[in-house]
Amino acid sequence: MTTSDDAVAVIAQPEIRQGSRWRLSLPAGLLAVPLLFFLAYFFFYPAIALLFSSIQTQNSQGIIGRPFTLSHYARLINVDLYARVFWNTLRISVITSALATVLAYPVALVMVKSRPLVTRVITLIVIAPLVVSVVVRGYGWQLILANGPKGMLNWILMTLHITGGPVSILYTEVAVIIGSLHVFFPMMVLPLASALGKIDPNLEDAARMLGAPWWKVFLRVTLPLSMPGFVAGFTLVFSLTAGSFVIPAILGGASAIMLGNLIEQQIFVVYDWPFGAAIAVILVGVVFAVNGFSMWLLEGRRLRRAS
Amino acid sequence: MDERFSGLGAFILYAITTAMMIFIMAPLLLVMAASVSDSYFVTFPPQGFTLKWYAKVLGDRDFLEAMRLSILLALGTTAGSLLLGVPAAFALVRGNFFGLAAIKGFLLSPLIFPSLVTGLALLQVLTKLGSQDARLNLLIGHIVVTSPYVIRTVVTSLQLVDENLEDAARTLGANRLRTFWRVTLPQIASGVAAGGLFAFMVSFDNYPVTMWLANSEYSPVPLVLMRQLVNVFDPSVPAMSTIIILMAMVGVLLLEKLVGLRRALAA
Numbered sequence: 368m369t370t371s372d373d374a375v376a377v378i379a380q381p382e383i384r385q386g387s388r389w390r391l392s393l394p395a396g397l398l399a400v401p402l403l404f405f406l407a408y409f410f411f412y413p414a415i416a417l418l419f420s421s422i423q424t425q426n427s428q429g430i431i432g433r434p435f436t437l438s439h440y441a442r443l444i445n446v447d448l449y450a451r452v453f454w455n456t457l458r459i460s461v462i463t464s465a466l467a468t469v470l471a472y473p474v475a476l477v478m479v480k481s482r483p484l485v486t487r488v489i490t491l492i493v494i495a496p497l498v499v500s501v502v503v504r505g506y507g508w509q510l511i512l513a514n515g516p517k518g519m520l521n522w523i524l525m526t527l528h529i530t531g532g533p534v535s536i537l538y539t540e541v542a543v544i545i546g547s548l549h550v551f552f553p554m555m556v557l558p559l560a561s562a563l564g565k566i567d568p569n570l571e572d573a574a575r576m577l578g579a580p581w582w583k584v585f586l587r588v589t590l591p592l593s594m595p596g597f598v599a600g601f602t603l604v605f606s607l608t609a610g611s612f613v614i615p616a617i618l619g620g621a622s623a624i625m626l627g628n629l630i631e632q633q634i635f636v637v638y639d640w641p642f643g644a645a646i647a648v649i650l651v652g653v654v655f656a657v658n659g660f661s662m663w664l665l666e667g668r669r670l671r672r673a674s
Numbered sequence: 675m676d677e678r679f680s681g682l683g684a685f686i687l688y689a690i691t692t693a694m695m696i697f698i699m700a701p702l703l704l705v706m707a708a709s710v711s712d713s714y715f716v717t718f719p720p721q722g723f724t725l726k727w728y729a730k731v732l733g734d735r736d737f738l739e740a741m742r743l744s745i746l747l748a749l750g751t752t753a754g755s756l757l758l759g760v761p762a763a764f765a766l767v768r769g770n771f772f773g774l775a776a777i778k779g780f781l782l783s784p785l786i787f788p789s790l791v792t793g794l795a796l797l798q799v800l801t802k803l804g805s806q807d808a809r810l811n812l813l814i815g816h817i818v819v820t821s822p823y824v825i826r827t828v829v830t831s832l833q834l835v836d837e838n839l840e841d842a843a844r845t846l847g848a849n850r851l852r853t854f855w856r857v858t859l860p861q862i863a864s865g866v867a868a869g870g871l872f873a874f875m876v877s878f879d880n881y882p883v884t885m886w887l888a889n890s891e892y893s894p895v896p897l898v899l900m901r902q903l904v905n906v907f908d909p910s911v912p913a914m915s916t917i918i919i920l921m922a923m924v925g926v927l928l929l930e931k932l933v934g935l936r937r938a939l940a941a
Contacts, residue, residue: 492698511700517716585683610882630791
């Protein structure tokens, strides 16, 4: 089905790559060396050092060293409070990504298939908040969701007599999910829109002409062909939500703490570096697992297409 | 034009899209409305109209200090990540050496690594090194997280450069540096500018790395705002937020002018 698509892509590819005599090999490669060293020293090495501290012991002077131990990881699993934070984080991240998917499809479809002006306006509205500080956006939601009659949502609900009294959403998991959805929604819309934009409209027209209703065209043609965008978007939203700190801190309060907040507490309040490091390693592990899985999904797809 | 959306399907699509546009704008608009409310507490609906909260914010030394620090930090970060990132992007596109793909993956890896952990790990190492200057530590941390953005935008624009023009310049006797400066750079200028603008905005808004590396003397804007959220309940907090929103909008419009938003982000 996608062969025509691929053929077009191959033809459209500019041929400037070929016959380039000015292609430097080694000297050009050397230009990457400064950044390589910088990242090796300030990113890679610290990450490895953190991994090491997570299996070491901290003495009463706060110095981290031998003996090696896995007790910090055991603590994360065995202590009910910490295990709950872990599952909270996974649940919030999965629900946020799923909601983002369902809500981003219509937006991405309209964005791709509308008149240029509509596309421009939607793109601007979707992207603009992306560059506004997360703290500001979290604060906006705090004003909307505020418990008691002062909050905008409660004011609307009570003015329209939908509910008798104020509802309490702020400082719950629901508030964290709403805030995360708001912050990471663009990360779902953009990959989806880019995948939808690559679909040959003739395929959908063909299905429609052959008598398929709109929902069947979507389910059988559009949805399967947009899978790469979905996988990329889901992975991004999940990873970013799992690693968030500001939104749960502002909207979750004490009842919806996530791994990021737990790490901060352990380092800044308890000064337990090895345990904080262990939680960080778990967080990185979760994010890497999801990224690896999605890469595997996309690879598999490419293989199937090639064969 | 829109004949492919029709009937119920179209209605559902447009209804959800409209609802999401409202969802996206609501918190920002509310913050802006609250910033001009003539009341001593932030309430809904906002009351009256006043600009006195802006006057208060613009006279607030903590906020102004934070603003100064954040802007200088973002400028330094932009310069640093461009200086390191543009040559590296050049190597990735023009280089032809063993392990190119692996190196590209490594250079982009701070993007998928939770930046909260990037900051924590860096704090541990910098503490061990005895690096006490929060400004320097912040600069290092911010360059780590912004350099991949520069790499992505510059790599994309470099791939579109017509190398024949460079060959022509070289044949006509220009040396490499001059060829780069006069032929290559003008072609990738918008990509470099977009990368720099990204670096500036990401640095200015960054919280998860900043929270580890800042101290009480040097706190950038996001940290100061976070502190105010907890301690201050008058509309000066929305006023500060509105200033930040307006600055971000200027950045977005610049980005749209320079390269087009979709292209800048899809890169």
